[in-house]
Every structure is written in structure tokens, then in C-alpha cells.
Amino acid sequence: MKQATLETIDLGGRKVDYHLVQSKTAQKLKVRVGLSGVEVVQPLKRDTQELEAFLEHNQGWIINQLDRAERLSSIRKPLKTTAGEILFRGIPTPIQVEENFQRKGTNKVVFENGTLTILLGVKSHTSPIKSLENWLRRQAKQEISRFLETLTQKLGKSPNKVYVMAQKTKWGNCSSLSNLSFNWRLIMAPDFVLKYLVTHEAVHLVVPDHSKRFWLTVQSLCPEMERAKQWLCANSDRLMTDMR
Numbered sequence: 001m002k003q004a005t006l007e008t009i010d011l012g013g014r015k016v017d018y019h020l021v022q023s024k025t026a027q028k029l030k031v032r033v034g035l036s037g038v039e040v041v042q043p044l045k046r047d048t049q050e051l052e053a054f055l056e057h058n059q060g061w062i063i064n065q066l067d068r069a070e071r072l073s074s075i076r077k078p079l080k081t082t083a084g085e086i087l088f089r090g091i092p093t094p095i096q097v098e099e100n101f102q103r104k105g106t107n108k109v110v111f112e113n114g115t116l117t118i119l120l121g122v123k124s125h126t127s128p129i130k131s132l133e134n135w136l137r138r139q140a141k142q143e144i145s146r147f148l149e150t151l152t153q154k155l156g157k158s159p160n161k162v163y164v165m166a167q168k169t170k171w172g173n174c175s176s177l178s179n180l181s182f183n184w185r186l187i188m189a190p191d192f193v194l195k196y197l198v199t200h201e202a203v204h205l206v207v208p209d210h211s212k213r214f215w216l217t218v219q220s221l222c223p224e225m226e227r228a229k230q231w232l233c234a235n236s237d238r239l240m241t242d243m244r
Helices: 048-057 058-071 128-157 184-188 193-203 212-220 227-238
Strands: 004-011 015-022 030-034 037-043 079-088 091-099 106-111 116-119 160-165 172-174 180-183
Touching: 004 048, 004 058, 015 048, 015 058, 030 058, 037 048, 037 106, 048 058, 048 172, 079 184, 079 227, 116 128, 128 184, 128 193, 128 212, 180 184, 180 193, 180 212, 184 193, 184 227, 193 212, 193 227
Parallel strands: 015 037, 091 116, 160 180
Antiparallel strands: 004 015, 030 037, 079 091, 106 116, 172 180
16 A cells, blocks of 8 residues: 655645655656545655646646635536427427546437436536537448338349438438438438338439439338328427537
């Protein structure tokens, strides 16, 4: 068990207590700030003056981390803030941002009990809203791939490549190279809408135009086509609104 001595230093006019650990194996000075306070690891070859200069050089970071730890230590439960709501699979879904000092990794999104919660990681440099978008993209890709697997078997033709993108004006597209692309925001719509739009582009693999044959094929594969069109007409603006 490492031995530590309690020391004090003045940093920016603030008295800061720290636990000093002298190490035979450490190669450089290190400082850690957590709920238990400040810990400094000092190689035996480094003298006190060098140690104090090191702490003074990093005083801004140390003070900021101490303030953060003090705020969090007063909270028994993770701090939750409401960031509004979005449509998720057609249902208005509240979003919460949860800050937990104990979470060391990257941000994580959890969907539970009808709420989307963004768990913030201490070391993450990704904004909560970007983490949510990335999660929604993965959900969209998963659902689109699931629908496509069944559709392509019925159509007897598969796409060359499938992309999930962030188009500004389109829900999907089928290129001349048989590549399909879809807007990730489709995951915000009800399943019957997503299924219709995936079906629409998939049918273009075998019927490139919008002929009567095309629409009859879409209708046969997606009986809720008209309902999906009506929903999009009434709600498309809600899907395209930026999450900020």
C-alpha cells in the first residue's frame, strides 16, 4: 500500500491540500483530482521546488477539477437535466442528460422506460447531442438493414451498398449503381413510415421509374403506403428539425 503525506500549497490564492506520494518507479510528476481530493505522485529524484513549480503551472486545471469534484460530491444521485424531447419511432420521447463523476469512459445513450438518457463520460470530448445523433444513426441502420433483408429476398435483388446519411432534403435514394442511401432521421418516424420509405427505394432496384408497375409493387410489399404518405405530409417538418 502506498504511503502518502498530507501537504498544503497556495494556488491562485487558494489553500489546496494534497496527498503526496513519493515513488521509486515513477518517471514524471503526476497529479490526480477526484472526489477524495488531490493526489500528487513525485519521483524520488525530483525535489520540492520542482514539485511546487509543477503544481503552480497546472493550478488552473487543478482548481477547475476541484470545483467540479465539490459540485458532484454534494449530489448523491447522478445529476439529471431535461434537454427537451424528440420523436423516436414516432413517439414523443423526453431526453435527459445525466452527469456521473464515476463514469470514466465515453458518452453512452440508454433508452429505458420511454426516456432517452445520455450518460456523460468524464473523459468524453463529444457533445451530448452528437452522441445522441450517433446513437440514432446506429438504430436507423439496424432497422433499415432488418427491413431490407426481407425485401431483397422478395425482390430477388440486393443493393450494391447501403448508406445511412444526413440528407437535408431527401428521405432516401437509389443510384444508377444500385446503391441505396437513407436519411438517419427515419428512425424518428413510426415503423410503418420507415418501412414504406425503405420499400420505396428498394423497389427502385428492379423498377427504376415511378410507373404504375412501381407503385403496385410498393403497395403489395407495403400495404400501409398511403397511411405512411399521409403521416409524412403532416409530420416531415418535425423530423427535419435540427437537434440543438
